[in-house]
Amino acid sequence: MPELPDVEVFRRFFEKKGKGKTIEAVEVRSEAVLGDVEPAELENALRGQRFTSSVRHGKHLIIGTSGNNWLAVHFGMTGFFDYTESSAVEEGHPRVIFFFRDGSGLIYDCQRKLGEINLVQNPDSWVKEKGLGPDALSGFDRETFGKVFSGSRAMVKSTFMDQGKIAGVGNVYSDEILYHAGIHPRVKASDLTERRIDDLYEKTRVVLKEAIDKEVDPEKLPEDYLLTHRSPGSNCPKCGGEIEKVKVSGRSAYFCPNCQPEER
Numbered sequence: 001m002p003e004l005p006d007v008e009v010f011r012r013f014f015e016k017k018g019k020g021k022t023i024e025a026v027e028v029r030s031e032a033v034l035g036d037v038e039p040a041e042l043e044n045a046l047r048g049q050r051f052t053s054s055v056r057h058g059k060h061l062i063i064g065t066s067g068n069n070w071l072a073v074h075f076g077m078t079g080f081f082d083y084t085e086s087s088a089v090e091e092g093h094p095r096v097i098f099f100f101r102d103g104s105g106l107i108y109d110c111q112r113k114l115g116e117i118n119l120v121q122n123p124d125s126w127v128k129e130k131g132l133g134p135d136a137l138s139g140f141d142r143e144t145f146g147k148v149f150s151g152s153r154a155m156v157k158s159t160f161m162d163q164g165k166i167a168g169v170g171n172v173y174s175d176e177i178l179y180h181a182g183i184h185p186r187v188k189a190s191d192l193t194e195r196r197i198d199d200l201y202e203k204t205r206v207v208l209k210e211a212i213d214k215e216v217d218p219e220k221l222p223e224d225y226l227l228t229h230r231s232p233g234s235n236c237p238k239c240g241g242e243i244e245k246v247k248v249s250g251r252s253a254y255f256c257p258n259c260q261p262e263e264r
Contacts, residue, residue: 004168005211021100030095035118058167076114082107136168149189157185185253
């Protein structure tokens with residue numbers, strides 16, 4: 001599933017390809033990706049409007065228009081944006097296409113149809129209604145970040161993945177952050193010392209920013225990143241030991257038992 005770094009890359013793609021353009025038509029090819037909005041309602045709200053801005057909150061992208069509506073986009077498991085300069089879009093899995101007056105178009109591609117597009121009136125109110133916590137990259141200072149973990153009774157990986165506590169971090173990047181912080185995924189969040197929370201806060205920001213800077217391309221990430229080694233039996237890029245997998249709240253967690261001992 002696209003996580004915070006992926007959605008930030010999608011946002012930057014939108015800024016280059018969609019921002020400032022006037023919408024001529026909206027073609028909905030699959031109503032399965034629409035939330036509480038009908039195809040005609042979506043087109044009527046957006047036709048003739050310009051895309052003016054974009055903000056990201058966790059795994060969600062919220063796009064401003066020159067009208068009274070915002071477009072809330074979630075990418076599900078397989079979603080992303082694409083771009084076309086043709087009215088004939090056949091390749092991939094285009095579910096919604098925003099055609100612009102200049103003849104180009106922004107494509108919402110979502111193979112498994114698990115994403116969602118909605119119209120919203122107020123981004124801040126919508127975030128609250130969704131029950132989302134602060135954005136993992138821009139919504140925390142050290143103090144508020146520490147309170148999330150010190151006040152949690154769950155394991156540290158589960159706490160990281162709770163979107164009501166921290167918005168944007170999922171299965172992949174929770175593993176990556178914990179790996180760089182040297183923290184076992186099953187450690188109880190409230191057992192972390194202040195020093196460990198300091199380091200976790202720093203590593204969260206470093207890892208997320210690095211992934212964004214490298215456009216979430218695993219091959220561009222530094223050699224000591226776990227992402228290309230997330231399979232049992234792979235070698236740890238730091239110590240050469242064997243990567244292991246455990247279940248944490250029903251999700252698979254990959255870690256190095258040497259670099260991330262359960263008791264430390």
